[in-house]
Amino acid sequence: MGIILGILIGSYSFFRVKYALNDTKLTKNKQIMISSIIAILSFLFCLNIWSMAALLIFYLFISSLIADLILVIRKYVIKEKHLNFIPKIHKNGLLAIIIFASIIIGSVYGMNHIELTEYNITTDKIDNESYSILFVSDVHYGSVQNTQLVKDSILKMNNLKPDIVVLGGDIVDERTTKEDMQEIFEELGKINSTYGTYYIFGNHDRQPYAIDYENGNRTFTDSDLNQTIEKNKIKILNDNKITINNDIVLVGRSDAEWEDTIDRIDVNEILNESDLSKYIVVLDHQPVESKENAQEGADLQLSGHTHGGQVFPYGMIYDLSGRLNYGEYEIKDMKQIVSSGLTGWGWPMRNEAKCEYVLININ
Template identity: 60%
Template sequence: MDYTHFYTLGFFTEYLIFGIIFGIIIGLYALFRVYFAMNDSKLSKNKKIIISSIIAIIAFVNMLNIWSNAAVFTLYLFLASLLADVIRLVWKYLLKDKSLKIVPRLHKKGILAFIFFAIIVIHGLYGMNHVDVTEYNLTTDKIGNESYSILFISDVHYDTIQNPELVNESISKINELKPDIVVLGGDIVDERTPKDSMKEVFKEFGSINSTYGVYYVYGNHDRQPYVHDYINGTRTYTNKELDQAITSSGIKILNDKKVIIDDNIVLVGREDIGWDHDFKRANVSDMLDESDYSKYIVVLDHQPIRKDEDLGNGIDLQISGHTHAGQVFPFKLFMDLTGSYSYGLYMHHKMVQIVSSGLAGWGWPIRNEEKCEYVLVNVN
């Protein structure tokens, strides 16, 4: 893991306007907040203005690339300071007991804000380094008296920002669950994963004990074009080497393909739609036969999109990852406000859609939106 790339988690010009807006707001806030904190100092007015201006400029620059660690930590410091402001106002205007005189002193010097900032960061580091299982129980009349467990893992981004040992610990716990079907839902590795680590993680996942095998669908990162590599400029492995590592580990790739399991379950693996949603891929209906519709049809799609297409094709269950549930605040809020499917279970008439937050995260070394998880879906 390399935490030194503070500004280099990718840059996308279409988000620059948001960076400028947030930069202006946070920069202006920093200008006045820092000046206020120095009111009791012996510095001259000009020196206070200069120091406040420098910090405000730094805050503005940090926010220009919202896909960077610099932007996230600056945003959290801003939010922590706002929370401290609110507490100060409550203490001053709403509380009758003014005995806690330490509150205004801690607030004015910025100590209260830094305490809240530290809590946010520690919570985020904890969230990135703890993995839990999320379980869903679904019912259907298509499989008779049988029952099946589907274990879904996505967005590991192996050996980048999360401790690789957590994957081994998760695999041990997964083996105890004895799943019938294991699905790797894409982005198990990404453009920063070393070649040896790429081979290692697929070997580990291929060793999971399952009744009907381990299956793979591609994500948008594991075959990411070089132009999008946000640190090194090129991957350390080719697409061919990636495929070889997957298949040699006993994992079956479902790339616009289907497989029928026990004559009851149809797994349909989709080609990832790509970075700009411009990848050409087969329609679900073209991959299904008439006899398949009497079975329980599960569509595996890395990105939780094209719900209407699957719903129109009589799909029973769609499972996806990709979103990381926003990973860092407030991305999940923006996703939900724009109508995106960010995390959890959604019902669409007779079709169930499940979106996982993923086993790890991308880029930022913290998670404070939802949890790191692998998903167990019990179909009864």
């Protein structure tokens, strides 16, 4: 994908830069040399599609295409007697830069604003009671989002006075220091709830990809992580279940790791001998095995992991591929809610979905 994107953007960059240099005093050879250098650099930056450089080059490419479209609209729709400044700022690249800057500013804004998303679900399995579940996932604490913003959001969560708190994995990741790991679980452990706080592992919490990052080493051990979680009175659910107030069964799944190579026990082994007249909530970091969970009698599945795409076009690709990406889905008789997470991963920007914490009201 990186090679294809690099060839596409590199080729476009060559002709776009050469077009911009046509009216300069540079010789043809120098114009070709400059255009070629920029095209080669664009190609190289795109090879790692997960890098910040690739994302910025891609958005500059998109911005330039939008600028081209504006020029066409001005010429053939609005007519040339209007907006005479557009051809000039288009050719010198200023129009594309303005669009690019708008995208980046909006994306940074998106990463630095956290909102509440609320869902209301009705069921005939619970008599004379209602429950609220606060679902928080993908905090990636200490990586790409201001830690004070996270703490401020936790204060707002506390004001919701939820019955149950669920931490849906990737609360920390490879860039999280041991001190930050201890701090975030201490903060999350302070959220007041009627029936406690429950935690499932995500694919980043145990820092399995540390070798891919700058320090090359883990900053805390599994024992450090588990002890910190339990110290703050947070219950770990890892392929086991717990019944709450004789009404709700929380089924916590181990992380599926790579979606196409899931190797974990079947959910029916966990639900075996469970009373399906109770309201069954499956907690799975990744939105996978939804059909299987619905078939086994689950009423609700809560997941995160996708970040709602976080940055264009990843969310669009998820949606086009038919995978669960963000929001509420209906799968047989089961509801599936996929949160975009409290923050993002990798890039300090967000322009798809939003940073959120989720409140589910079950009536």
